[in-house]
Amino acid sequence: MNDIAGPIAATDYPLLNIFWTMLWFFLWVLFLMLIFRIIADIFRDDRLGGWGKAGWSIFVIVLPFLGAFVYLIARGRGMGERDLQAVQKRDEQFRAYVRETAGAPSSTDELVKLARLREHGDISEAEYEQAKTRVLA
Template sequence: MGNLYLAYDYPVLGAFWTVMWIFLWILWLMVLFRVIADIFRDHTLHGWAKAGWLFFVIILPFLGVLIYVLVRGKDMGKREAQLAREQQEAFDTYIRETAAPSGGASHADELVKLADLKAKGAISEDEFQRAKEKILH
């Protein structure tokens, strides 16, 4: 019938070590790609410096990433925060532009103009109410 392997043939400590090594491998890949992304994100580095760091990180990955983090690690957080700020500002600008009425004026501004026209006698109460309903709906 051949060999039949059961769960107890793989000890708990072996499973723990396997999970730990998989976790460390995934963590290593995350750090590696974060360093590579930071190399390209940094606008103070010029072409040859970026190429040098990238070459170093790819050819000697463990040593390259370790040295990169030691030399330029403090500014990695600053660049990440700056990117997050720029993305948030772009998102806020997009929301403001999208949510604004097509004429550029808000509903409150249009209501103020209508109230002024009514106060000056340019429109009647009935016209004011109809225009107000259009603005609010």
């Protein structure tokens, strides 16, 4: 009686079956990521009311394949636009934080410095106006 099941079991699962198993697992994970992204988009959308959010959520949860495909067809373009707006908002917040943290001079500080330079005669009136328009631009 041979009790060694390990090597026999390993030879019963060919390489092509391993490939198909990995492919199906990858597609399953991809689909779950899509479902989570759709649900996040549903709740991120400000133009969609509470009942609309509830309806889409139930549709996507109860019938995930059909719900995901219908949502992507009906609201896919808006999904991309909302993603773009969110990225732009985060980028602007990051840039504002960096400017604030780095101590970048504000336009008011720059204008005060230019006025002092003009008062002391270090720059002419034309240079002052040119620098002022550059600061205010």
